Amino acid sequence: QVQxxxxxxxxxxxxxxxxxxxxxxRRTYCMGWFRQSQGNEREGxxxxxxxxxxxxxxxxxxxxxISKDNAKNTLYLQIDNLKPEDTAMYYxxxxxxxxxxxxxxxxxxxxxxxxxxxHYTVDYWGKGTLVxxxx
Numbered sequence: 463q464v465q466x467x468x469x470x471x472x473x474x475x476x477x478x479x480x481x482x483x484x485x486x487x488r489r490t491y492c493m494g495w496f497r498q499s500q501g502n503e504r505e506g507x508x509x510x511x512x513x514x515x516x517x518x519x520x521x522x523x524x525x526x527x528i529s530k531d532n533a534k535n536t537l538y539l540q541i542d543n544l545k546p547e548d549t550a551m552y553y554x555x556x557x558x559x560x561x562x563x564x565x566x567x568x569x570x571x572x573x574x575x576x577x578x579x580x581h582y583t584v585d586y587w588g589k590g591t592l593v594x595x596x597x
Contacts, residue, residue: 464488464586466554471591478544478595484537484554484588492562494573495528495539497550497593504553506574508539509562517562517572544595554588 470482486493494509508528510516516528527540537554555573562573566580576582 464490464556466556466586466588468552468554468588468591471552471593473594473596474544476545476595476597479540479542480544480593482539482541482552482554482591482593484539486535486537486554486556489532489535490556490558490585492557492559492573493530493537494555494557494562495526495537496553496555496574497548498553498590499547499550502550503578506572506576507552509573510537511560511562513561515561517574519575522574541593544593546595546597548593549595551590551592553590555584556586557584 465487466484468484491512495507496504497507498504506519507522508518508526510528510530525542529538564571564576564582
């Protein structure tokens with residue numbers, strides 16, 4: 463079992479920055495950040511594997527930076543140039559996927575873009591931290 467505790471959310475104005483943190487009770491092969499805004503499905507934002515290789519879906523490239531401190535078992539998400547559409551609950555995830563890669567049906571996906579049709583269940587979730595961006 464892995465416990466995940468997020469922090470760092472809050473209310474900010476558009477154009478600002480935030481750094482979210484997630485403390486894990488132990489390491490896993492893969493960790494990531496997801497977000498869910500009201501009325502929308504949860505979407506992947508960033509993932510990082512045990513070697514520190516980061517991956518982002520196209521929609522998150524440029525303003526989101528994932529990193530981790532292995533000594534502290536802490537995962538981070540830096541979000542720059544925040545926009546109102548970034549308003550969401552941000553969730554930390556941990557999974558035992560090697561290299562954050564899941565392969566099924568001849569295709570391979572990173573943790574953050576596994577399609578719903580794959581029926582994949584992420585191993586562990588935090589309770590989330592709320593980010594609210596005002597214009």
